Amino acid sequence: MPHLKQPIGILGGTFDPVHFGHLRMALELYQALDLAEVRLVPCYQPVHRKMPVATPEQRLKMVTEAIAKESAFTVDPCEIERQGPSYTIDTLKTLHALLPNTPFCLIMGIDALLSFSSWHQWENILDLAHLVVAHRPQYQLPQTGIVADLLKERLRHNAIDLHNSLAGNILLHPVTPLEISSTDIRKQIASGRNPRFLLPDSVYNYIKEHGTYSISRI
């Protein structure tokens, strides 16, 4: 097997807007798992939910502002440039073509893991990436079903397993629970409340300047 590079974390999302729940989770996993970087990948068109409120360009700009001073993070516009439905499998194929021999760790909240078997070509995703699941205590792992079987087969307990193989393992890792959601931030802004300290100031300043989540748009 060719020598593998240091794994890269991939955090996809709508980021409508990006907030400290996303950023803190990404930083903790970057450090704990010794990742080369975490790439934040704002989607163009989410597959399982309604269209975001902010435009793709606005969400990309907010992520860019949010990570400007953190060298552990990069932002990848590939899904926005590709347009159409944002399938993770397509993003992983693009990344593998650009960065061969690099393990990719798909970072997700446990809520996302629970619906993983409904993702487009989920079996092929596991051929191209590991899953790193940020454990949030209020969610229980399933005991039966496809995700339960996947965990039985592929769950690993050591970050080294993400470095020694290209794809296919699942790692659960606790992160500091921050009950912040983009939906709640949008509601706060639309009702005239101040969401400061839930998201970076640079992102809040952008939102204020562009009126991104005014009442009429929520």
Ligand code: ATP
């Ligand atoms: P919304 O409220 O609009 O559903 P969101 O805050 O959940 O948005 P997304 O962009 O959909 O944000 O989330 C991207 C990823 O980040 C998902 O894998 C999700 O599980 C995870 N995530 C979202 N919020 C948090 C949080 N507070 N702590 C840890 N992970 C989070």
